[in-house]
Amino acid sequence: PFGLFLIFGxxxxxxxxxxxxxxxxx
Amino acid sequence: xxxxLIVFGAYFTVLFAIGWMSLRSTHSESDYWIxxxxxxxxxxxxxxxxxxxxxGTFVGTVGVMHSVGWSFGWLVLFIPVSYWFLxxxxxxxxxxxxxxxxxxxxxTRYYGKGVRGLAAVIILIATVVYIQAQILAGGLIANVxxxxxxxxxxxxxxxxxxVYTMVGGMIAVVYTDLVQLVVMTLGAILGAPLAxxxxxxxxxxxxxxxxxxxxxxxxxxxxxxxxxxIALAFALGTVATPEKLVRLYAMKDMRTxxxxxxxxxxxxxxxxxxxxxxxxxASVLFPVLPTGDLAMPLVARSALPxxxxxxxxxxxxxxxMSTVDSLLIxxxxxxxxxxYGSLFAAHAxxxxxxxxxxxxxxxxxxxxxxxLLSGIGEGELVQxxxxxxxxxxxxxxxxxxxxxxxxxxxxxxxxxAAMLGxxxxxxxxxxxxxxxxxxxxxxxxxxxxLLFGVSLxxxxxxxxxxxxxxxxxxxxxx
Numbered sequence: 076p077f078g079l080f081l082i083f084g085x086x087x088x089x090x091x092x093x094x095x096x097x098x099x100x101x
Numbered sequence: 102x103x104x105x106l107i108v109f110g111a112y113f114t115v116l117f118a119i120g121w122m123s124l125r126s127t128h129s130e131s132d133y134w135i136x137x138x139x140x141x142x143x144x145x146x147x148x149x150x151x152x153x154x155x156x157g158t159f160v161g162t163v164g165v166m167h168s169v170g171w172s173f174g175w176l177v178l179f180i181p182v183s184y185w186f187l188x189x190x191x192x193x194x195x196x197x198x199x200x201x202x203x204x205x206x207x208x209t210r211y212y213g214k215g216v217r218g219l220a221a222v223i224i225l226i227a228t229v230v231y232i233q234a235q236i237l238a239g240g241l242i243a244n245v246x247x248x249x250x251x252x253x254x255x256x257x258x259x260x261x262x263x264v265y266t267m268v269g270g271m272i273a274v275v276y277t278d279l280v281q282l283v284v285m286t287l288g289a290i291l292g293a294p295l296a297x298x299x300x301x302x303x304x305x306x307x308x309x310x311x312x313x314x315x316x317x318x319x320x321x322x323x324x325x326x327x328x329x330x331i332a333l334a335f336a337l338g339t340v341a342t343p344e345k346l347v348r349l350y351a352m353k354d355m356r357t358x359x360x361x362x363x364x365x366x367x368x369x370x371x372x373x374x375x376x377x378x379x380x381x382x383a384s385v386l387f388p389v390l391p392t393g394d395l396a397m398p399l400v401a402r403s404a405l406p407x408x409x410x411x412x413x414x415x416x417x418x419x420x421x422m423s424t425v426d427s428l429l430i431x432x433x434x435x436x437x438x439x440x441y442g443s444l445f446a447a448h449a450x451x452x453x454x455x456x457x458x459x460x461x462x463x464x465x466x467x468x469x470x471x472x473l474l475s476g477i478g479e480g481e482l483v484q485x486x487x488x489x490x491x492x493x494x495x496x497x498x499x500x501x502x503x504x505x506x507x508x509x510x511x512x513x514x515x516x517x518a519a520m521l522g523x524x525x526x527x528x529x530x531x532x533x534x535x536x537x538x539x540x541x542x543x544x545x546x547x548x549x550x551l552l553f554g555v556s557l558x559x560x561x562x563x564x565x566x567x568x569x570x571x572x573x574x575x576x577x578x579x
Contacts, residue, residue: 077307077318079174083370086181090366093189094359 105246105411112284112415116265116422119276123269130451133270133458134201134434135351144275145352146364151278151423152344153180153369154285156238159376159417166380170317171310175325176332177373181366183336188362191340192349194506196358198569199350202431203343203498204439210505211513212566214443219520221439223497224343225465228432231490233469235425239418246414255473262422263466266429267459271351274426281419282368288416289375295412296382309385317381327537334539338491341499343435344427379413429466437461489531489540496523496544500552506570508556515556523548 131137140148165173200206203224208217236255243254265273300306310317339345352358437457442449446457500523501516527544534543 077171079171079178080374082178083181083374086178087363087367090181090185090363093185094363097189097359098356 108411108415109247112418113261115280116261116277119280120265120269120273123273123276127270127272130438130454130458131201132272133455134430134438135199135347136271136275138199138350138353140275140348140352140357140361142352142357142360142364144279145348145357146361147282147368148275148278148351148423148427149184149345149348149361149365150368150372151282151285151419152348152427153339153365154372154420155424156235156417156421158373159413159420160238162376162380166377166384169322170314170319171377171381172318172320172323172325172328174374174377175328176335177370177377179332179336179339180370180373183339184362184366184369186336187340187345187349188359191503191506192358193355194570195346195502196349196355201347201350202434202439203346203502204435205443206346207501207516208443209569210566211501211511211516212563213513216513216517216520217439217443219517220498220501221435223493223520223524224435225432225440227490227493228428228435229465229468229472232425232428232432232466233473235421235428236469236473239421242414242418242421246411252474255470258422259466259470262425262429263463266426266433266466267462270458270462271430274430275351277426278423281423284419285372285416285423286368288412288419289372289379292413292416293375293378296379300382300385306382306385310381313385313388330539330542334492334495334541337495337499337541337545340495341497341502342491342494343431343498346498346502347431347434429462432465433458433462436465489527492527492531492539492541492544493524495541496527496548499545500549504549504552509567509571510556510561511552512556512559512562514559515552515554518555519548519552522551 127133129137195206198206198209200209202221204217204220207220208214211217236259239258240251240253240255243249243257244251247254265277297303297306300309307318316322349358352361437454437460441457441461442454446453449457497520500519501511505511505516523544526547527540530538530540530543534540
């Protein structure tokens with residue numbers, strides 16, 4: 076074997092970065 | 102058996118108690134349909150995740166893991182991507198004006214009661230049939246756990262669901278969803294290690310899985326191109342379903358939505374991944390499986406340690422109930438708020454509306470059971486619509502909702518054509534089209550093309566319809 080867990084983690088990390096960015100620029 | 106009865110009795114008592122407490126904090130129609138639009142990120146996110154995971158999440162995966170292998174699991178990555186789209190792209194504009202239902206948004210943006218009625222009818226028909234399949238799964242679970250006839254199980258689940266949803270409305274649904282998400286999460290978190298240890302750990306399980314099916318960890322059975330089109334189909338269906346969109350109206354503000362959606366992404370994806378691991382172990386324990394929906398309840402009862410079987414069955418029950426109660430609110434509001442309330446009883450008193458709303462929930466809740474008991478329920482048409490449910494939603498509502506808040510020129514006639522054309526194209530593709538392409542894709546392309554074409558051929562929308570979404574003063578953005 077099964078990358079799926081790695082990419083899920085990366086996507087959640089990317090969401091956190093986006094959330095931080097969108098709330099900082101206001 | 103006795104233990105199971107006591108556990109289920111206690112479980113239903115908790116649900117009824119939440120329903121009763123919610124009744125005491127429901128003071129207006131907005132409280133009843135969208136929990137007053139005051140949900141925080143914890144309950145808001147939990148209800149999104151609990152609604153997302155249905156009986157199919159648990160029941161269907163064992164068979165698929167068996168026939169396709171682990172590459173099917175990559176489909177779950179559509180969850181983070183499509184929910185991010187919901188929170189980042191759609192929600193900021195969609196929630197500028199708070200409504201109580203998706204058809205109400207359609208009326209505000211597309212300035213017509215007819216187009217609102219059309220949206221409500223599509224939602225009503227698709228949802229009632231979809232609930233039928235979930236109630237059927239509930240009857241199966243009751244039969245496996247309690248040994249009672251399936252019919253009794255279906256009646257029992259329907260009564261419990263109608264009682265707490267009808268009494269407590271959306272507030273009851275979101276707080277019971279929180280409880281049911283905890284049950285599902287516990288089931289998945291306890292289930293995966295227990296299933297793996299039954300086989301001697303993760304490494305051993307992975308090795309056995311490859312022996313049973315050498316293609317388990319390859320891309321052969323499910324090529325990435327096919328995975329991608331299926332994921333796209335799920336994504337279109339997920340973003341545009343009324344039960345997701347109405348939760349955006351139920352949450353307090355954009356800041357809350359961003360956090361709630363993150364919570365939903367983490368829980369919905371993690372539960373799916375853990376269920377895949379249980380399914381992988383089950384496919385090793387049961388190299389020859391009965392096909393279809395029987396697999397998971399049977400595996401839970403006979404192959405796994407008894408405690409694990411009970412935990413998993415509780416999780417399946419929670420997944421089923423938390424999806425059906427949300428659909429009851431969506432279908433009930435389509436019937437009483439959008440069709441009856443807006444077309445026939447626009448000036449009814451609050452007390453009378455209260456009665457109509459609760460009657461609507463009871464009616465849409467009992468319709469699936471009546472259809473099932475009269476034998477209309479198990480026909481091929483039901484299976485057909487269930488498979489098409491997300492496709493129908495994606496094809497009917499994605500274009501009118503998303504383009505409606507991004508393209509000023511979208512008109513009432515364009516939205517009507519998009520919904521009717523999307524439904525028609527989805528059905529026709531399912532009947533006559535290629536099996537290799539999910540029907541939501543032609544349905545979605547057809548409805549998008551119709552929205553553009555018909556909108557450009559008809560008079561532009563009045564300024565009043567655009568003001569809430571394109572105006573300079575958003576009323577509830579933060």
